[in-house]
Amino acid sequence: MALSSSSPSSLPRSHPALRSPGERRALHAPQQERRVGQKRWPVLRRNLTGYLFLLPALLIFALFVWYPIVLGFVMSFQNVDMINPASWVGLLNYRRVFSDPLFGVAWRNTLEYTIYALIFGFVVPIVLALLVNEMRHGKGYFRLAFYLPVMLSPIVSVFLWRWIYNPDSGLLNALLNLVHLPGGLWLENPNSALPALMVVSTWYNAGATMLIYLAALQGVPSSLYEAAEMDGSNLWQRLWHITLPTIRPIMLLMLILQIVATMQVFTEPFTITGGGPQNATMSVVLLIYNYAFQDADFGGASALGVILFLVLAVFALIYMRMTRRAMEGS
Amino acid sequence: MARLLDDSPDQISESRVRTRGTSSTETAERTLVSPLALKRPGGRFLYWLVFALLLVSTLTTIGPLYWMFSGGLKSSIEIFQTPPTFWPLHPIWDNYVQAWNILQLPVYFVNTLILAAGAVILQLLVSATAAYALAKLRVVGKNIIQFAFFATLMVPPIVYLIPQFVNINDLPLIHVSLFNNWAGVWLPEAASAFNILLLKSFFDGIPAELTDAARLDGANAWQMFTRVILPLSRPVLAVVTIFTIIASWKDFLWPLLVLADSNLQPLTVGLYHLNGVNSNLPFNYLIAGLALASIPPILVFLILQRQIIRGINLTGLKG
Numbered sequence: 001m002a003l004s005s006s007s008p009s010s011l012p013r014s015h016p017a018l019r020s021p022g023e024r025r026a027l028h029a030p031q032q033e034r035r036v037g038q039k040r041w042p043v044l045r046r047n048l049t050g051y052l053f054l055l056p057a058l059l060i061f062a063l064f065v066w067y068p069i070v071l072g073f074v075m076s077f078q079n080v081d082m083i084n085p086a087s088w089v090g091l092l093n094y095r096r097v098f099s100d101p102l103f104g105v106a107w108r109n110t111l112e113y114t115i116y117a118l119i120f121g122f123v124v125p126i127v128l129a130l131l132v133n134e135m136r137h138g139k140g141y142f143r144l145a146f147y148l149p150v151m152l153s154p155i156v157s158v159f160l161w162r163w164i165y166n167p168d169s170g171l172l173n174a175l176l177n178l179v180h181l182p183g184g185l186w187l188e189n190p191n192s193a194l195p196a197l198m199v200v201s202t203w204y205n206a207g208a209t210m211l212i213y214l215a216a217l218q219g220v221p222s223s224l225y226e227a228a229e230m231d232g233s234n235l236w237q238r239l240w241h242i243t244l245p246t247i248r249p250i251m252l253l254m255l256i257l258q259i260v261a262t263m264q265v266f267t268e269p270f271t272i273t274g275g276g277p278q279n280a281t282m283s284v285v286l287l288i289y290n291y292a293f294q295d296a297d298f299g300g301a302s303a304l305g306v307i308l309f310l311v312l313a314v315f316a317l318i319y320m321r322m323t324r325r326a327m328e329g330s
Numbered sequence: 331m332a333r334l335l336d337d338s339p340d341q342i343s344e345s346r347v348r349t350r351g352t353s354s355t356e357t358a359e360r361t362l363v364s365p366l367a368l369k370r371p372g373g374r375f376l377y378w379l380v381f382a383l384l385l386v387s388t389l390t391t392i393g394p395l396y397w398m399f400s401g402g403l404k405s406s407i408e409i410f411q412t413p414p415t416f417w418p419l420h421p422i423w424d425n426y427v428q429a430w431n432i433l434q435l436p437v438y439f440v441n442t443l444i445l446a447a448g449a450v451i452l453q454l455l456v457s458a459t460a461a462y463a464l465a466k467l468r469v470v471g472k473n474i475i476q477f478a479f480f481a482t483l484m485v486p487p488i489v490y491l492i493p494q495f496v497n498i499n500d501l502p503l504i505h506v507s508l509f510n511n512w513a514g515v516w517l518p519e520a521a522s523a524f525n526i527l528l529l530k531s532f533f534d535g536i537p538a539e540l541t542d543a544a545r546l547d548g549a550n551a552w553q554m555f556t557r558v559i560l561p562l563s564r565p566v567l568a569v570v571t572i573f574t575i576i577a578s579w580k581d582f583l584w585p586l587l588v589l590a591d592s593n594l595q596p597l598t599v600g601l602y603h604l605n606g607v608n609s610n611l612p613f614n615y616l617i618a619g620l621a622l623a624s625i626p627p628i629l630v631f632l633i634l635q636r637q638i639i640r641g642i643n644l645t646g647l648k649g
Contacts, residue, residue, distance in 0.1 A: 049551045050469030057460030057479070057526065064494070064518040065482050067502060071493035082496065131384055134363050138381070144635070145388035148395065151627040154580050155601045156620045160398050163617070168412045171397050177413060203390070211642045222360030229364055243362050264488045267582055271602060285488055292492050293587075301492040309489040316484035 072309075075302035082298060093303035103304075105279050106287040109194060110263055113283060116198035117262035122255055125206045129213030130243070143214070147207035154204065158271045161200040162187070165272075187273055190280035197268040197281055209254060216250040217243070249322070256319045260312055284308055395624070402426060402618030409614045422614075429618035432611070437593065438600040439626070445515055445585070445596050446578040452520040453574045454567065461529035462555050466541060482523045488583075494518060495587055514588040519578070525570050532566040533559060569641040572634065579627065597623055 051058075076093055078086040097103055132142045149157060164171045165186040173183030186196045224242050233241070244251075266285040269275050275282040275290075284304065291301035367373035401409060403421040429435070463469060464476055487494070498508040498518065508514030536559060544558045560567070582598040589595045592603065601623060604611055631638065 046467065047469050050463045050467035050472075053459045053463035053467060053551070053555070054469065054475065055459075056456045057521075058475070060456050060517060060521045061479060061482070063501065064497070065485075065490075065521045066478070068490040068493040068497045069482075069485060071497060072490045075493055075496065080496065082499065128384075128387075130362070131380055134361050134377075135381060135384065136368070136377075138385075142384055142388065143639075144632075145391055147631070148628065149391050151576075151631045152624050153598050153601065153627070154582055155598045156398075156624055159601070159605060159616070159620055160394055163401070164394060164397065169410045169414050171394070171414065174413045174416075203394070207391070208642065211639060215639075215642065217361075220361075225360050225362065225364070235363065235367075238362055260486065264486060266488070270583075285491075288488075288492065289583075292495070298492055298496060305489045305492055309485065312486060312489065313484060320484065 072302050072305050075299055076306045078299050078302075080298035080302070081296045083296075086299075089299065093299045094307075097300055097303050097307070102279060102282060102287055106282045106284045109280070109282055110265070110284050112194055113198060113265050114259055114262045116195050117201070117258055118255075120198055120202040121205065121209075121258050121262070124202055125209035125254075126213055126251065128206065128210045129217060130239075132210070133214055133217045143211065146210055149204050150207040152204070154267050155271065157204045158200060158268055161203070162272050165196060188277055190277050193273055193277060193281050197265075197272060200268055200272070201262075201265070209258075212250065212254065213247065216247040220246045249325075252322055253319070256315055256322065260315050260319070263308070263312060263315075398617060398624070399621045402429070402614065402621045404614055404617075406612045406614050409617065425614050425618040426622060429615045429622060432615055433604055433619040434592075434600070435597075435619060435622055438595065438597040441594060441600075442579065442596040442598075445512060445581075446575045448512060448516045449519050449578040450571050450574045452516050453522055453525055454570060456520045457522055457525035457529055457570065458560070458563075458567070459555070461526050461533055462559055464526070465530045465533035466536075466554070466559065467551060479523045479526055482521075483527070487518070491583070491587075498588065508588070510589060510591050510594060512589075512594060515581070515585050518584070519581075525574075528570065529563070529566060532563055536562055565640075568637055572638055572641050576638075 075086070077088060077090060079089045079092075080086045128146055132139060132146070135142060163169070167173055167183060167185050167188070172186065176183050184192060187193050220243055224246075225238060228238050228242055264285050265283045266289070269281040269283050269286050270289065273281045275286050285308070288301045288304045288308070291297045291304060363373075363377070368377055400416075400418050402425055403418040403423065404415070404425075405420065405422055408415060408419055460479070464472060469475075498514045500507060508517065540558060540562070541554060544554050549557065578596075580598070581596070582602070585596050586599045586602065589599060592600065595603070601619065604619070605616060
């Protein structure tokens with residue numbers, strides 16, 4: 001509002017907003033001469049206007065992104081318990097974090113989470129999208145049915161699945177018994193707890209990823225299929241040489257995004273298993289949470305955050321390079 | 331981008347023609363499987379086999395949802411029965427009424443709505459103004475500012491979760507605490523480099539002729555923003571709005587940390603605490619509550635399906 005009151009009166013005089021050569025030509029000559037003398041002022045005011053528009057974002061980013069990022073690095077070298085004033089401790093936090101046996105466990109588990117994310121989370125949506133895209137009937141129903149879990153609240157999804165996995169009253173063992181297969185202690189067994197959580201995560205997220213692939217499949221030119229068919233190619237050859245290469249950029253992007261997201265896994269282990277049994281589902285972010293909110297060790301938690309950042313930054317860089325290439329390509 | 335721009339008012343007629351054109355080709359659209367193969371008996375058999383397989387696999391998503399809604403109808407004894415019943419023996423519809431009241435679902439729903447509304451308003455305000463300045467106004471140091479915004483795309487908020495928590499408990503310089511305050515959720519969320527990127531690339535696509543014409547008519551920067559840029563950007567603003575609402579609806583960890591007062595908590599946090607060790611909530615009420623909490627988002631998706639899918643197409647391709 002302050003902006004609109006400042007300029008209209010002065011606009012006809014100085015034309016600060018005009019800049020392209022085409023517009024200048026449209027102006028009357030006398031005005032153009034006057035502009036030369038007042039060139040400085042419009043430039044200043046143009047910048048002022050621009051910065052007024054940028055101000056909300058600059059303030060919010062400074063206070064809630066840039067500052068906390070810097071603070072995280074600072075806190076990782078400090079002893080912070082949020083009661084006493086922070087004190088410098090050098091590399092002590094890092095040394096403590098590295099010597100914590102849970103550090104290795106959490107990273108090994110996170111790697112395992114990532115492997116399962118590749119097996120379930122990466123492959124399932126691609127297969128679903130390829131099959132649903134071929135359907136001449138009920139496409140809308142399939143899209144809806146596979147997408148439904150995505151809309152649920154994450155807490156609904158995790159509580160529902162904790163009940164489904166229940167050895168006695170759960171749906172999974174009941175179904176297995178129905179076909180005379182032995183049930184399992186899915187969440188109580190350290191070997192099956194982690195994959196069980198990744199099944200929940202895939203169930204919850206696969207629909208969204210499938211829709212992205214369905215969109216990408218629309219971009220495969222039908223002329224390519226027709227030409228390949230003329231040349232006598234079979235279904236698998238077309239899939240291998242036309243479909244998959246065309247959606248490969250999206251596949252690579254989703255791969256990186258899913259790896260980065262899986263390395264931040266928190267809600268499932270936090271709410272379903274609490275990191276157990278025997279720390280078999282402890283993830284790096286859950287460890288950060290426990291450092292801060294169980295042990296009030298905010299310095300150690302920040303050090304862990306910095307380490308996680310360095311690992312994720314590698315993937316983020318790959319991701320940035322790939323997006324740039326994908327954008328240039330399109 | 332170009333596809334979205336087609337929806338601008340002065341090009342409606344053109345886009346209508348084009349959609350009619352594409353929809354007619356869509357019925358004959360060519361996919362991996364050739365139409366000829368589908369006419370052969372073997373091909374038809376395979377097609378219906380895959381169709382049946384897909385139909386069965388939708389049970390993996392519909393099944394658990396059915397399990398939840400039917401579980402909410404069971405008595406507290408039946409729900410723990412081994413083996414469980416697939417069909418409630420004596421459906422108790424009153425469970426849903428009880429859950430609605432005991433779980434204080436109305437409070438949590440209202441809180442969720444308020445948090446989402448605030449997030450939308452703040453995100454649109456912060457992202458659209460910044461994107462407009464970067465796309466259409468020439469400012470000194472634009473490249474540096476742009477880099478400072480977009481570089482944060484590489485830093486997932488979770489890595490500065492802990493310093494952020496310390497930060498909002500005691501903001502620098504002004505020493506205000508946003509703990510137990512909705513602003514503590516709204517303000518950090520408002521910083522979205524992704525939204526700025528999305529909006530900026532859309533604003534970049536708005537033809538210079540339109541903004542130049544407005545300028546010749548004497549419009550200042552603010553008028554150009556509100557009367558030219560924003561009305562033309564309705565499709566992308568809708569996308570940002572929908573995704574902000576979804577993100578806010580799913581937000582769990584941050585509101586869990588910031589909002590300790592149960593009168594302020596959104597549904598995710600409220601439901602989480604309801605199932606805590608200390609709560610002696612009957613399990614069938616909890617399940618009925620989960621089912622009730624799932625109805626609004628499912629309804630919203632059914633209503634906004636097209637917009638959501640379009641948004642996914644747009645952002646999915648953007649990465």
